[in-house]
Amino acid sequence: MTDYVTVSRDGDVAIVTLDNPPVNSLSHHLREPLNAALVALRDDAAVKGVVLACAGRTFVAGADITEFGTPKATASPNLRELIVTLESFAKPTVAAIHGTAFGGGLELAMGCHFRVADPNAKFGLPEVKLGILPGAGGTVRLPRLIGPEKALKVIVSGNPIGAREALEEGLVEAIFESDLVANAVKFVREKAISGAPLIAVRDRQDRIAAAKADLTGFDAAAAELLKKSRGLDAPKRCVDAVRNAVTMPFDQALTTERKYFVDLVEGDQSKAQRHLFFAQREAAKVAGVGPDVKPRPVKRAGIIGAGTMGGGIAMSFLNGGIPVTILEMTQDALDRGTANMAKNYDISVKRGSLTEEAKAKRLGLLAGTTDYADLADCDLIIEAVFEEMAVKKEVFGKLDAIAKPGAILASNTSYLDVNEIAASTSRPSDVLGMHFFSPANVMKLLEIVRGEKTAPDVLATALDVAKRIAKVPVVVGVCHGFVGNRMLAARSAELEDLLLEGATPQQVDKVFTDFGWPMGPFAMGDLAGLDIGWRNRKSLGKTAAIGDALCEQGRFGQKTGKGYYIYEAGSRAPKPDPEVEALIEEKAREKGVNRRDISADEIAERTMYPMVNEGAKILEEGIAARSSDVDIVWINGYGFPVGKGGPMFWAELEGLGRIVERLEFWHGRTGKDVFAPAALLKRAASEGTGLSGARKGKAA
Template sequence: MAGDVTYSVDGAVAVVTINNPPVNAFGFDVRHGVIEAMNRAEADPDVTCVVLTGGGRTFSGGADITEFGKTPREPSLPDVNTRCETMSKPVVAAIHGFAFGGGLEVSLSCHGRIATADAKLALPEVKLGLIPGAGGTQRLPRLIGPEAALDVIVPGNPVGAKKALEVGILDRVAGEDLLADAKAFALELAAADEKPSALRDREDRLEAARRDPSALDAHAATLTKKARGLEAPLACVRAVRMALDTPFDEALAKEREIFIELMNGDQSKAQRHLFFAEREANKIPGIDRDVRPRKVSKAAVIGAGTMGGGIAMALANGGVPVTILEMNQEAIDRGMAVIQRNYDTSVKRGSISAEERDRRLGRLSTTTDYNDIADADLVIEAVFEEMSVKKVVFGKLDEVMKPGAILASNTSYLDVDDIAQMTKRPADVLGMHFFSPANVMKLLEIVRGKETSPDVIATALALGKQIGKVPVVVGVCHGFVGNRMLSSRSAENESLLLEGASPADVDKAFLDFGFSMGPFAMGDLAGLDIGWRTRKSLGQTAAIGDALCEAGRFGQKTGKGFYSYEDGPRDAKPDPWVDALIAEKAKELGVNRRNISADEIVERTIYPMINEGARILEEGIALRPSDIDIVWINGYAFPIGKGGPMFWAEQAGLEHIVERLEFWHGKTGNPVFEPAALLRKAAKEGSSLASAMAGKDDVA
């Protein structure tokens, strides 16, 4: 047998083992090897049954996605499934670790499934902009029913062994010896009077939906309600529904057609880009496997406000004991009340159990005394975004924290190096920029100061993953990556209003682009007074935004902002008062108003953001264009189907973007439109931004 698949016989049981580390992906050699092994078992008269399992730490992570987009090589994964399914001898899948995607689809083609208690199963193709393409949309409904199958396929989330047994994906959960239990199960099937039926021949779980598909359709509508603009979730529903009215082999062929169509489409390319980009973001120059993270057994958070409380929850959710420090008991009580309400809401929604809530709350303690956090391994400051305040806090932390403790600031804009100078240990200082609500949002910008130690960065990366975040390492500058680009995106917002667009026009252009919310609706949600306060501290003004705040219109919390919220925060209505204010300000400033198209709105908001991203790359603030994409997907709700701003820019055409930036620079004089040297270089060469960066010394 090929080295990727091994074959052995124990009595009457043939054991076929996939050995393709790290995740036993079903690449060409594995596919060929499994079919060869099944043929060998079929031909051996002494073999009565087969166990298919994975070597190493897992069963299989599924198809080898590095083969996607390349010329297919036979046998295909559907060929493997057909061979397993048509064996005259029962085949049992013995699952440990995880069976994801094609790995689970192969197990569905077997005649029985058994797994360890800690195994996880999933069909996560939707997260790559795909549907299961090797029979998953046809076999799973026949095994557990179409509604339950949609619950697995549309979200694409892992299912634990206990749940998988309850719904019927698994036949058994093994004891301490998976392989022994799997062999025993296979022998039972072989000894049974009737040969176990293949899932392709099962129809009983489909009958109810065939008689009345209304419940299935309603369930599908609920599952896809948040799919906004994404093709794959809807395609998953379409494929599963084929199980009701399309012959099995015809449905398999159509499933494969849908899979290939999606794989060749822009959205799947974007989502596959993000899959690799998230993994690439963990590769930091100077931090290899020899750099060991520091141990974080306990942590502290300074501040119990919105950010501090959310960060404390994120740490507690990840299993880290946390002490929250505040100025007084009243602030502590207020913050803990919010945390309690958040956890209670999660229990009511069913996202966690009451027992899990109590475990998480049990990891939280509070104090008003810095000495009580002196033994923490990590402290995260989450006080008011004011440099003088943060410097006072870090001076105090330098006095009390034990040697080797990591001192992190949750600043969203400020200079981490300046903050570090308040300590005698700048190597232990970094930025850990969480996004609100910190217990929910995935992004964690790890800000590397000029003196930050490599093992401190390694610790932040490891901790970020432990608490369920997507960490991206960035450099020091005002606003880092995300907020710096956001400022460029927002630079023309007021001008667009003054020149003729309404807030609803701008927000609709963003919704049509794929964002879940436009900038003015987002401003109302966050609170317009926050930006007003920041502008005043910087000596800046915004004609319309300032006038709204001066009128007491702070957004949703006051019932009025750019929109009116008379019927509640979810019901934004355009307000004639705001339209009149904009027209009045335009008249005062001598601006002639005109109709503004959606294309112009995109060019004057999204294009400057991409341009700023290129400058960030030139300066080394971000290591890779894909790191910027990960920041914007996970922290700023950039449309997943577009793959992030830098990926989308390359698909849209860098030459076109440079041309339009030059046009608007000439028209407005706004420096946000002056094309970055890196962007010009990539456009001129017809290359990607990453390729242009490879010759960064040539950028002028």
């Protein structure tokens, strides 16, 4: 037929093979010849059955996202029309699935009478992660194959299931260990010979009958799943669509699904989530690190420090199958650290997210030591010691003496100058920052800090390792706090003054949670421990009237039961504390501040606008290569709401002109540098160019 679709014959069975590298996405240039081939085979009396298969490494992995918002996305034949063509066959059809059948790929496969797979195939409808829902019948057909509650979990989570589970649940009819297409031909021929009635998925009722009679279980499952949606529209619409599959006639449910899809795809949340999809891929593109730059092999990692951060980093490597040697200064500290790691794995086992076998395998990759010499065979060594330059330099001096040639030396520093750390060694080209976020075994972000002398293959190795340990890497340049913590400092600069001038901790935190953050800055401070910020302030010679006073009273947050909030025994729920409000009022009187009512808008302007402004300064300086890199940092490391796409993407939705105007207002009122609009931000606002790709700097 074409380069994208070929038809071959095995006797009276036709094999339709799709070939649209790299992942057989359902682009219009594939859909058109596919529909023509299907119509011809449907009407060919000599053909007794059809196998739908794919060339390359995977079955259809989904729609062509680059076509979203273009005429090609809906041009005929669209995916819905392809599925209608498949469902019109009076002869058996089977999808032979290898690799991944995701999104539109799974919807296409559900248009066939049957599905067969190889053992490693995966199935899923991940559209919710792009802020949309399946738009070609996925929410209506999947419940008819595996039941509404199981379909709900697949669709609302967006997470795939494997071939074995798909077989158990009824999504596929058979798994073939080898010769998938040949066995699919045999399978469909047997179905044709049997003469058994062919029932399209759309006409199946048995798996939805129980829910039709009683939706109690379905509604309970939906409520549980939506607890994790945090203000996102798509998960709610997914629930509605699957419920419709049970309560509405098929065609009505299908029409309603399409309406939901169109509404979502045109909304800001989906635009934000699609932005993040592409942004994460762009972040992996680093200037000077092309495909010709090969990563160094990392067969064993060394971690210095077995505390909360070091232990979490070690677990990340163990989870990725990389052996770890972890070093502590004393045996007692080492034993405590490894015991905490084992305890964390025990919790995962109790939750059912990890098997005992998997736990034992991971801990079997761990070796502990108190001797630096035992790190000599490590290919990558990461220090996670106290955040003080003298301590870091001492550690790197020792590593320089014992690490083998070619070993990569990384600092987990959150703020410090990686160039200064590298200069304390005789191999600065082998040194970089690898800033993990706590808890490191959970948080996805990895800020990779490129020093002035960091070698390209060292960066390539860090990027490769990030992928192996399931982190989301962003390469950044050297400055105090890099991207994330530098912007966090700007976001936090006005918090103390907001309290002194009239706001309460709970009022500020509500503005943040209403925006979509998982928690506000004062609740977050209590969770992290107020003594950490207090210690940092003292080391820098800085003060904070309210924060320091709380710490002087021993109010360090959740761990002491009191911070900005009070916590009842055994509870993590923050409750307003009259003592804190009295303290705030006392400090305001001492400073001669007349307290007043402060609006939610003012709180947002004095916290989130400076954060955006600092991001623009970071782009100006080339600390981040792209505005989208900044968004990836904040989404994956700091809890910025996914549905808003990151601070820089959100800023464009908010209006750069408005942000500049309000920054200038607050700069005029306070004189504070944090409000002085960045030149890049002003230029983007005046020229209407936006921040996207505004400047490619030295970090890329």
